[in-house]
Amino acid sequence: MGGDRMADFDALFDEYNDKVYGLAYRLMGDRDDAMDISQEVFVKIFRNLKAFKGESTLATWIYRIVYNTCMDELRRRKIKQVSIADKPDLVDDNISVEEIYEADERKKAVHNALYKLDDDQRAVIVMRDIQGLSYEEIADVLQCPLGTVKSRLSRARFNLKEILKDYMELFDEVDV
Structure with missing residues (x-):
């Protein structure tokens, strides 16, 4: 080699x-x-x-x-898959224990909700909203039409919000 x-x-x-x-x-x-x-x-x-x-x-x-x-x-x-939530990151002294707890609970709620979506919906959410890929890149990765990516992403976001409705008090000040 x-x-x-x-x-x-x-x-x-x-x-x-x-x-x-x-x-x-x-x-x-x-x-x-x-x-x-x-x-x-x-x-x-x-x-x-x-x-x-x-x-x-x-x-x-x-x-x-x-x-x-x-x-x-x-x-x-x-x-x-059963999710394993991350531990809170190291934070500065200006953040209260309650804020750390709420951030950790938000992270757990989103993480758990992601794994309630079907694999295709989870994949488009992860690629677009977490990894930051463009719609065109996702279409290339999934080898499907751009319109399919957009509709899957729309359905996935809707389903994610539905799943997270029970946890809305955690997201009062956060844009979901």
Whole structure:
């Protein structure tokens, strides 16, 4: 294996590692699963990088590999993932314990609600609202028409708000 290919892969890994893990984590709902998926994705990228033809952006190609790998694993399991909420981040002294608790409860509520959506709806919410992909990039990743992405996202947001209605007191001052 040539040194240039390895250097290219190392640079690609450095640039996309956090993005791959973040998408896998939000689609799978578990840190260990996300780590396993991330490793599997980078093996696939390494093996198939020569086959990348530039028909989409490199980022879109990578997101498609992450998405497909996660969906394959979820289909294989055919079980709903149980979420593991993050612990509150380290915060400054100006934030009260109550604010930390409420922020943690909001995070848990959204995280749990995401895993009540079906896989396709969760995927579009994660890619658009959490990962910040454009509609066009999502359409490329999912290999579906732009209109399908927009309608799925609209339905997913509606369903997410419905699920979160029971928790609205947590979101009084937050734009959901």
